[in-house]
Amino acid sequence: MGQVTLTIAGRSHSIACRDGEELHIERLGALLERHAETATRASGGLSGERTMLFLALILAxxxxxxxxxxxxxxxxxxxxxxxxxxxxxxxxxxxxxxxx
Structure with a gap:
């Protein structure tokens, strides 16, 4: 089983994935990180959970x-x-x- 650590909005997240999917997960993490600053500002920096909510809304x-x-x-x-x-x-x- 593969393992990837993503850093999004300054927080590290360890993600388990199938072997061979590591690069795909890293690309997805990079996509999230590209929007992390906007999401952090939109959330008012109140919490990581709220930042992730705004990040999800941006991507949705x-x-x-x-x-x-x-x-x-x-x-x-x-x-x-x-x-x-x-x-x-x-x-x-x-x-x-x-x-x-």
Whole structure:
């Protein structure tokens, strides 16, 4: 079993992972650390837990934005809305084509 120590917002965290996943976990840790200063300021420096909450919110916001506006692609949210509309049209056409 692999072991990685990440330092995020000045705090060290030991993480167990599967062998071979160490570099991936380190890259994720670096991503978190890039936003740690912003999260620390947003949390008012009150606690590590609050800082991690703000860090999670920052990343969730980025994920939401990426899902809504993927680079070079169509948003899954837009596709879902389009599919719902097409299903409604199909249902209306079926109702119209069915004799009373």
């Amino acid at each position: 916001d980025q994920l939401d934005e990426a899902e809504r506006n993927p680079p070079g692609g169509v948003s899954p949210v837009l596709l879902e809305n389009l599919a719902d509309r097409l299903e409604a049209v199909a249902a209306a056409l079926e109702d119209f084509a069915t004799p009373p």
